[in-house]
Amino acid sequence: MNKIKLAIASLLLGAATGFAQKPFNASGTGNPIIPGYFADPTVKKFGDTYYMYATTDGSGAGFGPAQVWTSKDFVNWTLMPMNWPDSHWIWAPDVMKHTDGNYYYFYCQPCMIHCGVSETPRGPWKNILGESEAVLVPDRFVTNAITLDGQTFVDDDGSVYLYWGTWGIYKGFGCGAGKLASDMKSFTETRLIPNTEATDFFEAPFVMKRKGIYYFMYSSGSCHDHTYRVQYATSDKPMGPYTYRGCILETNIDGTIHGPGHHSVLKEGNAYYMVYHRHDNPHSNRGFHRQLCVDRMEFAEDGSIKPLIPTHDGIGALALSLVKSKNLALGAKVRASSFYDAGFRPEYAVDDNNGTLWRPRGMGQEWIEVDLGVARQIQTIWTQFEYGTQFYQYLIETSADGKHWSVFADKRNNRLAGSPMVDFGKVKARYVRLTFTGGQKNGFGGAVWNLKIFDGVEASAPQQWLGLTAADW
Incomplete structure (x- = not known):
C-alpha cells in the first residue's frame, strides 16, 4: 500500500510540474550529490574545481574532522582532509576568496564563529586571530542575534559582509549582520535584521546580489522535521532593511524530499543552482542524517525567485567528466x-x-x-x-x-x-x-x-x- 501511495504521489507531482519525477531509489539519480551524511553546505568554484564545505552529520551531534569535498565535474566528488579546525565541532563552514588573494574560512561552534586564513581553498589554515580557537564573533555580538551559521557575501566593490543567527523566531530577535574591516578581524558596522523583516527567520542566512537586488535567504521551521524550508526577503542595501517575499523551497508532495534547507547558491554562467541539505529518506531520523542536494534556481521577470521544485534528478554534470571508463557494476x-x-x-x-x-x-x-x-x-x-x-x-x-x-x-x-x-x-x-x-x-x-x-x-x-x-x- 505504501508503494502504491508513493507511485500516485509521484504521478501527481509530475502532472503538477510538467515533468516525470524519478523515485528516490531510481538508478543513477543525481540527488543526493554526495555519498554520505553532510549538512549546511557552502559550494564554491575556485579555478576549475568545485569545493563543497559542509557539517559532518550522522553522529547525532555534528561531530567530524575538518574536511572538504572537491570535484571537477560536479558529479564525481572526492573527500579531502584539512588541517584546521582542530575541533570536532565544525558547523556550517564557509570559505571565500578575498581581493587580497587569500582564502578565509568561517565556521561555528555553539555559539561562536571562528575565522581562518590560507593561500589555498584547502589550507593549511590558521586562525586569523592567532590561537586555534580564538573567537571572531562571540554569542550575542549583535543584540538578540544568537551566533551561529556564519555566511559571507562579497559586494561588487569588494566589501565583505558576514551574516549569522539561529533561533531568531523570538520577539525582537533575528539575524546578525556586519561589514568586515579590511583586515577581516573586526567590523566597521553591524545591524540586527529582525524577524519582522525576515519573517520566521530561524537560521542559515545566505545573501546574494542580482541586477542590483540583494536577496536575503534563510531557513525557517524545525530542522528536525518536514517544516524546515527556505524563505527570502529583498533589499537595495546589503544590510537592509529587507522586505519579506515568500517561501521558495519546502518538503515535496510525497515526502521523499524532506525538510530541505540551509542552502548556498552557485552561479555558473547565467545559471543559478541552490545546494541544500535534506533529511535522509526513507530512513529520516529526526534530522540527524542529512544529505546534500542541488536543483536549479530560477528568477521571474520582476526579479522574484520562483519556487524551486526539489528533485531526485539533480542537475547533472557542469563540466566534462574526468572519469572515462564505464562503470561495469551499474545494474549488475x-x-x-x-x-x-x-x-x-x-x-x-x-x-x-x-x-x-x-x-x-x-x-x-x-x-x-x-x-x-x-x-x-x-x-x-x-x-x-x-x-x-x-x-x-x-x-x-x-x-x-x-x-x-x-x-x-x-x-x-x-x-x-x-x-x-x-x-x-x-x-x-x-x-x-x-x-x-x-x-x-x-x-x-x-x-x-x-x-x-x-x-x-x-x-x-x-x-x-x-x-x-x-x-x-
Whole structure:
C-alpha cells in the first residue's frame, strides 16, 4: 500500500510540474550529490574545481574532522582532509576568496564563529586571530542575534559582509549582520535584521546580489522535521532593511524530499543552482542524517525567485567528466551475505544513487558479490562506504568462475579514511567480492553507498587523505 501511495504521489507531482519525477531509489539519480551524511553546505568554484564545505552529520551531534569535498565535474566528488579546525565541532563552514588573494574560512561552534586564513581553498589554515580557537564573533555580538551559521557575501566593490543567527523566531530577535574591516578581524558596522523583516527567520542566512537586488535567504521551521524550508526577503542595501517575499523551497508532495534547507547558491554562467541539505529518506531520523542536494534556481521577470521544485534528478554534470571508463557494476547482478531490511537491499550498492545503500544485518565480517555477467578486464574499483570520514578495513577478491578467488586489494589492516576508497590492479574476472572485516568505530558495519568497477585506470579520485595516486600501485 505504501508503494502504491508513493507511485500516485509521484504521478501527481509530475502532472503538477510538467515533468516525470524519478523515485528516490531510481538508478543513477543525481540527488543526493554526495555519498554520505553532510549538512549546511557552502559550494564554491575556485579555478576549475568545485569545493563543497559542509557539517559532518550522522553522529547525532555534528561531530567530524575538518574536511572538504572537491570535484571537477560536479558529479564525481572526492573527500579531502584539512588541517584546521582542530575541533570536532565544525558547523556550517564557509570559505571565500578575498581581493587580497587569500582564502578565509568561517565556521561555528555553539555559539561562536571562528575565522581562518590560507593561500589555498584547502589550507593549511590558521586562525586569523592567532590561537586555534580564538573567537571572531562571540554569542550575542549583535543584540538578540544568537551566533551561529556564519555566511559571507562579497559586494561588487569588494566589501565583505558576514551574516549569522539561529533561533531568531523570538520577539525582537533575528539575524546578525556586519561589514568586515579590511583586515577581516573586526567590523566597521553591524545591524540586527529582525524577524519582522525576515519573517520566521530561524537560521542559515545566505545573501546574494542580482541586477542590483540583494536577496536575503534563510531557513525557517524545525530542522528536525518536514517544516524546515527556505524563505527570502529583498533589499537595495546589503544590510537592509529587507522586505519579506515568500517561501521558495519546502518538503515535496510525497515526502521523499524532506525538510530541505540551509542552502548556498552557485552561479555558473547565467545559471543559478541552490545546494541544500535534506533529511535522509526513507530512513529520516529526526534530522540527524542529512544529505546534500542541488536543483536549479530560477528568477521571474520582476526579479522574484520562483519556487524551486526539489528533485531526485539533480542537475547533472557542469563540466566534462574526468572519469572515462564505464562503470561495469551499474545494474549488475548482486548478492550479499545479508541485508538489514528491504530498504537496504544489495542492489542498492550498484545503482549509482547516493541516496540508497546496502547495509548488512550484522556488524561482523559481511560480504557483497557483483556478477558482471561475463569476464571483463578490471583495473580500478571505487568503494563509497557509509561514513567517508572514518576508516574501513576490507578485502576485495575477483574470480572468473565464482569458485576460485584471487586477491585484488587487501585492506584488512587499513587505517586510511576517505571516499571513494580507490583500489587499482589488473585482472580479467566475472565476479567481484567485497568483504568488510572491521573499521574505526564499533557498531558501524560495512554499509556501502556505491561500488564502482572500471575496466580502465581511473585516478581522478585518489585516496587523497595520504596523497596516494594510481602510480603508487
